[in-house]
Structures are given as structure tokens and as C-alpha cells.
């Protein structure tokens with residue numbers, strides 16, 4: 001049976017590349033984004049691939065998750081990619097942190113991936129070898145942190161890694177594998193123009209990691225080349 005991937009933040013950057021590459025690989029793809037009407041690149045892809053479905057989802061709104069879950073009731077999902085992410089305001093240093101702004105970053109990067117995984121749990125249980133991939137970041141690694149700062153984003157991804165570890169334990173008996181992935185430093189709006197790799201290289205690498213994921217690797221943290229990243 002044709003496999004089905006659901007990808008959040010599918011309208012641009014790494015998410016859009018995931019959408020295109022899974023379509024090319026013959027999968028059914030549900031690309032979620034906040035505003036499907038303005039998702040021009042997804043409309044273009046839709047004219048080439050009838051197996052693409054575009055759905056509205058703001059990952060930080062529980063009502064939006066509830067509507068999506070209702071519409072997808074009974075639909076098997078082989079792969080959920082929690083990709084949507086938010087860096088928050090840049091240049092925030094010690095002494096200028098704002099709790100409300102921090103909360104917004106945590107909502108999108110840490111809380112939403114868990115809430116969506118809970119919401120789509122029944123869909124994941126309908127398939128043989130389900131995987132939930134969480135797009136994290138190496139800057140959430142304690143060992144990698146030699147420059148300080150980045151309080152909002154670093155902490156949100158470090159906490160996400162903790163969520164992934166617990167989920168890998170809690171969902172093992174359901175046969176659901178989980179993995180945290182660092183996409184590399186990627187040329188997107190978030191990665192900026194100095195980034196080192198394009199979205200194609202990043203996504204092809206992460207797809208290979210996801211495709212070969214073993215039970216021993218569930219709950220771990222890898223980069224797009226399959227290299228383990230220390231917590």
C-alpha cells in the first residue's frame with residue numbers, strides 16, 4: 001500500500017523540500033501549513049502530484065490541531081514529520097529576555113510536536129512501521145554549546161529532545177519509532193544566506209536516516225548524515 005507522510009510547516013524551507021521529495025518517492029503526502037491559500041509553492045506541486053493534500057494547521061493552536069485530527073480520523077499515517085519551527089526574535093542576550101516571547105518559541109518547537117503526536121497517535125497505530133521524526137537542532141545540544149546565548153531557541157530544542165526520548169520509550173509497545181534530527185545548517189529563511197547546505201541535501205540525508213531507523217536508534221539524535229549528536 002502507498003505510504004502516507006504528514007509534514008508540518010510544509011509550505012516553505014525544509015518542510016517544502018520534504019513534501020517534494022516524499023512525493024517524488026511515490027508517497028501520499030499531507031502538507032500542513034498555516035495558510036494554504038498563500039502556499040504558492042504547494043499549489044504548484046499540487047498541479048504535478050495528485051497524491052498531495054494540503055491542509056491548514058497552526059501547530060500552536062489546539063483548535064487547529066483538533067480540526068485536523070477530526071478530518072484525518074481513520075487515515076493511516078506512516079510518517080509524521082514535526083518540522084514547523086520558530087526561532088523567535090534574534091539578538092536576544094542575557095539581560096534582555098522576554099518571558100512571553102520565549103513562551104511563543106517553546107509553544108511551536110517543544111509543546112506543539114508532542115500535542116500533534118498525541119493527536120495523531122491513533123492514525124500512527126493503523127500502520128505497520130510508523131515513525132515520528134522531530135526536526136530539532138544541534139544548537140539544542142549541551143555539548144555543542146560553546147558560545148552561549150540563543151536562550152529561547154536552544155532551550156526549546158533541548159526540551160524537544162527530552163520529549164523525543166520519553167516518547168520513544170512510551171510508544172515502543174505500540175511499535176512507533178521516534179527520532180530527533182538535526183537538518184544541518186540549511187539555506188532557508190531561518191538558516192539565512194550563509195548556511196552551508198541546500199534543502200535538497202538536508203532532506204535527502206534525513207530521509208535516508210528515517211528510512212533506515214532501527215529500534216536501537218529510536219529516541220536518539222542524529223544529523224542529516226546519520227551522525228549521532230551528543231545531548
Ligand SMILES: NC(=O)c1ccc[n+]([C@@H]2O[C@H](COP(=O)([O-])OP(=O)(O)OC[C@H]3O[C@@H](n4cnc5c(N)ncnc54)[C@H](OP(=O)(O)O)[C@@H]3O)[C@@H](O)[C@H]2O)c1
Nearest residue numbers: 009013014034058059083084085137185186188189190191
Ligand atoms: N535552517 C536551518 O539551518 C535549521 C537548522 C536547524 C534546525 N532547523 C529546524 O528545521 C525546521 C524547519 O526550519 P526551516 O529552516 O525550514 O525554517 P523556515 O524556512 O523559517 O520555515 C519554518 C516553517 O515553520 C512554519 N511554522 C512556524 N510557526 C508555525 C506554526 N505556529 N504553525 C504552523 N507552522 C509554523 C512556517 O510557516 P509560515 O510560513 O506560516 O511561517 C514555515 O513553514 C525547524 O524546526 C527549524 O527549527 C533549521
